[in-house]
Amino acid sequence: MxxxxxxxxxxxxxxxxxxxxxxxxxxxxxxxxxxxxxxxxxxxxxxxxxxxxxxxxxxxxxxxxxxxxxxxxxxxxxxxxREVTVEAIDSLYELRICIECAAVERLVAGDPAQALIGLRERIDEMRDLAEADDPLSQIEADMAFHRLICLHSGNERFVTVFDQIADETQLSLMLIGRLYDDPMRMAETHEPVFDAIAARDAQGARAALEYHIGTARRVVTDIFRKLKEDGSA
Amino acid sequence: MxxxxxxxxxxxxxxxxxxxxxxxxxxxxxxxxxxxxxxxxxxxxxxxxxxxxxxxxxxxxxxxxxxxxxxxxxxxxxxxxREVTVEAIDSLYELRICIECAAVERLVAGDPAQALIGLRERIDEMRDLAEADDPLSQIEADMAFHRLICLHSGNERFVTVFDQIADETQLSLMLIGRLYDDPMRMAETHEPVFDAIAARDAQGARAALEYHIGTARRVVTDIFRKLKEDGSA
DNA sequence: GTCAAGAAGATTGTCGACAATCGACAGAAC
DNA sequence: GTTCTGTCGATTGTCGACAATCTTCTTGAC
Known part of the structure; x- marks a missing residue:
């Protein structure tokens, strides 16, 4: 048996x-x-x-x-x-905030030790890739970071949803080219989230992550709007 | 042109x-x-x-x-x-809380007038189906109520996610049979959500909906746990 | 009696072909 | 000149058949 x-x-x-x-x-x-x-x-x-x-x-x-x-x-x-519109990107990021903030809260409430190892690796990876000037791989490290949060949340369904929107997010980032003038910024913006998780501060982690994704949301939509205007002008 | x-x-x-x-x-x-x-x-x-x-x-x-x-x-x-487990159901409901609460908040922030008409119809439908003793159709009216909230949230992505988990939710409800001893309860539990939306109280609506889904979450998982014990005993 | 190896049956993965449908173009009617 | 109609090429929707794989049953050794 x-x-x-x-x-x-x-x-x-x-x-x-x-x-x-x-x-x-x-x-x-x-x-x-x-x-x-x-x-x-x-x-x-x-x-x-x-x-x-x-x-x-x-x-x-x-x-x-x-x-x-x-x-x-x-x-x-x-x-x-798929055609990418500003509205679609905005909706996408709103959903991400909704999902990932809930995920990180659960993550901290549980045992974040193992997750922290992976998260640290991803941030370091972003730094290395910033020096190597490889924005495409940097985006992948970024996505991996956020996926880890969902993965270790203890709710498998969060990962499912994340995977269903990950490719589209990546597509929108790819279309833009690069988010920040200084490639090091990407790694830095993740640090507060990591710190809050390491401090076992659930509410702080949620707030940090909401700020992090919210900032990306504004930056991405702004850049994309300009791209659209230039493209159709 | x-x-x-x-x-x-x-x-x-x-x-x-x-x-x-x-x-x-x-x-x-x-x-x-x-x-x-x-x-x-x-x-x-x-x-x-x-x-x-x-x-x-x-x-x-x-x-x-x-x-x-x-x-x-x-x-x-x-x-x-699909095999349905207690953990899966619990994860499902946690995701629903996450999505629908965000949706209802946006719904109230926008123009809930049109949504309110449909929501009222669904609740009344639940009452009628309770009298007619048709629990299966009642479940469908319940799902339709919650779908309407996502649909009128202004974020199409919420609907997408909801549709992807709606069938599974319905399956779990079907397996259980009936949620409440008094079939009228289902309609009643939706009223506070409706009232808060009608009052344009975003935070109140979120709280009411979280309580509503959270209660269902406990009831469903409890019943399912018992079913499982009886089944395997 | 238990377990492993092999054969037989059933089921999925893949293929090439035909039918149904769509988009574009040309031609006729007004 | 505009609008409608008919035809054509291209593409998807569906089909039946074959190969690869899995499951089950049987066989045999210990």
């Missing part, structure tokens, strides 16, 4: 069932790197031809990307890269 | 692309009516055979249901009706 717990995994289980997942990553990268722009059409047959496989896995990958918010589908018309 | 705003829509737009949607509804109903129980396997071929169509639309429907949380998929194993 007892489960045998995989007796010595010598070889890393090569992920079969990885085909769809692979396609997901390819398309995700293409969007997040700007090779596919908002509004662009994703033709199943085209992508399938390019990758040398059938339409079925491509279609499935597109459906997954739809749930993650990177593409939208129209009946009988197919998939398109 | 002016748009003609659909000059008199005589015919209602009939939704083509309804095949997959139809399958979604059929499976959803089967689960929510208890004909498919948690843990049950959903075989694509079986369902396709029963409905007299191919596996493709069934598969697509299953993927949609996965995003709505009613089924889970395992690679190379297929789809199963």
């Amino acid at each position: 007892s489960m045998d717990p995989a007796p010595d995994p010598i070889f890393a289980r090569l992920d079969r069932a990885g085909l769809v997942q692979h396609v997901v990553r390819l398309i995700t990268d293409a969007i997040l790197q700007g090779r596919l722009k908002p509004g662009d059409r994703l033709t199943e047959s085209g992508i399938a031809r390019e990758l040398g496989l059938s339409r079925a896995p491509v279609r499935e990958a597109a459906r997954l990307l739809e749930n993650r918010g990177l593409v939208v589908s129209q009946p009988n018309r197919g998939f398109f890269v | 002016s748009m003609d705003p659909a000059p008199d829509p005589i015919f209602a737009r009939l939704d083509r692309a309804g095949l997959v949607q139809h399958v979604v509804r059929l499976i959803t109903d089967a689960i929510l009516q208890g004909r498919l129980k948690p843990g049950d396997r959903l075989t694509e071929s079986g369902i396709a055979r029963e409905l007299g169509l191919s596996r493709a639309p069934v598969r697509e429907a299953a993927r949609l249901l996965e995003n709505r949380g009613l089924v889970v998929s395992q690679p190379n194993r297929g789809f199963f009706v």
Whole structure:
């Protein structure tokens, strides 16, 4: 009646069932790197031809990307890269504040020791990437930081929601280019949040995180508004 | 340059692309009516055979249901009706509190006039269904009430998240049977929320809603815990 | 009797093909 | 010149079939 717990995994289980997942990553990268722009059409047959496989896995990958918010589908018309609007970004950040603040409060109420290790690593990583002048990877470290908060909150559902909006957030950040003139700023803005968590100050952590995300919200929407004006002018 | 705003829509737009949607509804109903129980396997071929169509639309429907949380998929194993645990329900309700409280605050800050009409209708509907002794439809009216709050919050993202957890919430409620001994209680517990919104009291509305959902959270988890004990005993 | 190895059946993953639908263009009617 | 209609190419929606994988049952050794 007892489960045998995989007796010595010598070889890393090569992920079969990885085909769809692979396609997901390819398309995700293409969007997040700007090779596919908002509004662009994703033709199943085209992508399938390019990758040398059938339409079925491509279609499935597109459906997954739809749930993650990177593409939208129209009946009988197919998939398109999601258009990003100022309103959508604003709504997105409001939801993030709502979720992450609740998550960090629970995190502090529980045992934040393990989380703190990871959070510290991410901030340091942001610093390193600031010196290396790699804004794209820096954004990923930023997202990883915030994901960790949700992950260690003790409520798995927070992670689910975060993952569903993470890609779209990343897309909006990517479209902007860089948030701050001084790349070191990104790491610094996370410090107060870390400190409050380390001090086991739940309310302080919530406030710090709300301020942190709220600031990003204003900066991002402002930059994006200007981009939009210049673009349509 | 002016748009003609659909000059008199005589015919209602009939939704083509309804095949997959139809399958979604059929499976959803089967689960929510208890004909498919948690843990049950959903075989694509079986369902396709029963409905007299191919596996493709069934598969697509299953993927949609996965995003709505009613089924889970395992690679190379297929789809199963989601198992409901006490912890999952608790996490679900915590997320609901987080989302809906933020939504109602924004709702009151904006213009709640239109929302109030719909909310009143839902409460009255609950009363009627309590007299008619139709707990299943009553649950749907309950969900509709809470969805309206998200819908009129002005942040479309709140609705998106709500829809993604609505079915699972409904499933948990369905499994329990009935929440209150007195079916009228359900309508009554919504009144304070309605009153606070009508009074344009944002903080009061948030508090009332948090209390309302929090109470439901305790009742549901308690009942479910007992069910679980009896079931496994 | 217990456990491991292998065969048989069932189910998912993927494929290529056909039908239904959409968007664009050309042509006819006014 | 404008508007409607018919046709065409392209794309999605659906289908049935095959290969890969998992599950179950049987077989055999200890």
